[in-house]
Amino acid sequence: MSAALTGRLSIFNDKGSRVFLSALALVIVVAGLGNLLVPSDSVFHVSTLTITLLGKYLCFALLALSVDVIWGYCGILSLGHGAFFALGGYAMGMYLMRQIGDRGVYGDPVLPDFMVFLNWDSLPWFWHGFDQFWFAMVMVMLIPGLLAFVFGWLAFRSRVTGVYLSIMTQALTYALLLAFFRNEMGFGGNNGLTDFKDIVGFSLQADSTRVTLFIISAFVLALAYLVSKYIVTSKYGRIMVSIRDAENRTRFLGYKTEKYKVWLFVYSAVLAGIAGALYVPQVGIINPGEFAPLNSIEVVVWVAVGGRGTLYGAIAGAILVNFAKTRFTGIFPEAWLFALGGLFVVVTIFLPKGIVGLLSKRKSVLDAQSTEKAEAA
């Protein structure tokens, strides 16, 4: 009995986790070595473009993971997680802008190009400190976390749940979209932040930097996966499931459910912020478009397609859908949104547990048979 209990809590005992972590390790080794060691005329060479694309997928996977933690386990459907992702991205972008120094078009040693263009003569107060890498990294987590805390505290304390909460999160990301579009905000208006040169002294154009960023993304994803797995298998995780299924009942057991929800929401937002910060140096731009409500809805589709409430399902979904998107938009760009919508409908109707649910269906049938036998014996 106690062996079974500790077995459940052990992270590596879970088959899905093992498969996911080994696949991730394999991709790092093959892609990393394939780019740096294999000569570029070989068929086994992995182009830098592919590395960047893979790195981008991993950032999206981390974003999907953050949504699955709150939606799959706690039933909080956030349609505004793109906002936390974009805020993390902006914090990273501000650091990268400050790193340009006097290499910008206007050659101002302190002011980024867009500020010179707007005739500003000094750096706004909130841009100070972003020339330090550590400061920017703290902000990557602090800003999304703080916003999530304030938003979550107000919403969950007033017991806003379900559809109403989802609509509020949409409004949140839309409001930020409009705000960041304004030049007066001091974040580069609709052009956003771009033209980055280097990160902690390494050129962003170099292959080795690209591969390193990709490997860091993979490690962060693995770490976030393990921490999230720990949380959802802890007692906290079981309370989250209780809140998802019967919040009132959980309150009557003596748990202050709003506190549990707020802290989980903050954790999830921090993960999304980190994903955004890893995304920006790899794609080389961050603009208000990342706040678009559609982006946040797309994340939910990834999670639904992969299968919610499993963590690795969300990651698989994010990678698969984005791979399909890359392919599809290459062939027939206008139809992508229709395909995405169609995919969501198909998954909701035919695969309520996503792709992962399809795979584990057979396994649970076998499990049920073996328990029946055990009970009979």
Place this chain on the structure above:
Amino acid sequence: MKTVEQAKEILHKEQVWSFMQSESAVDINVDKDIILYIEGLTVSFDGFKALNDLNLYVRDGELRCVIGANGAGKTTFMDVITGKTPCDSGSAYFGQTINLLDKTEAEVAQLGIGRKFQKPSVFEALTVYENIELALKTNKSVLATLFYKITPKQHERIKDVIHIIGLEPQTHLLSGALSHGQKQWLEIGMLLVADPRVLLVDEPVAGMTAQETERTAELLTSLAGDRTVIVVEHDMEFVRSIAKDVTVLHQGSVLAEGTMEEIQNNAQVKEVYLGEDMVSEGGAA
């Protein structure tokens, strides 16, 4: 007018003034042998008075049955004292010192008032064991649960409770797979493991078979004494089998209080609630 009422409250004969209580006094004071003081509770929803000047005193360790027709205010009464529904006026004290009306659901639960709902509500995506584990009386703060490790003692306690409710073969089965009666029992188990001072049980035998009903009656009677049990029930047969004292609610206030026999012979009760067939049945018993 308001000051007069405030003055009245302050000078009430059983009032323990807050400045006379030490800050840390969270002990339940039952010196007067009464655990729940419900006085003048009034709750209205859109003008409809669900509770109308309800007064009720529950002795420590007794088993009290609350009966009443639909809409008599039985469930609302439970909602108010467990912090779910705010009330318009009145007071509810747990022991002599603890005001229940300014507490949230979670705080009331942590004070030791457990509640079982009318509809069995267990966490269907968790196993029987996990359901009981969540109800355990432990530190329920966020950090404590994040790094929570079950102790052997707690493990034994959970197994004991599962034994009492007779769900040992289903220990690691998802509770969603249990039958209706088993879910009711699991919920009672969740109440037991929390070790509450007061148990509020809303229609525990609804939908149970005769045999299950009998076992439930035995369990509830055995619990009274150490704990105070308040049962809301429709099933008169069941009430008669467990109750010593019965309170009849009608239109949000107490209509009558006494032993089952007294209640059955109360003319007013007969008229509004028990009805003609009840009288003949009571005569037969």
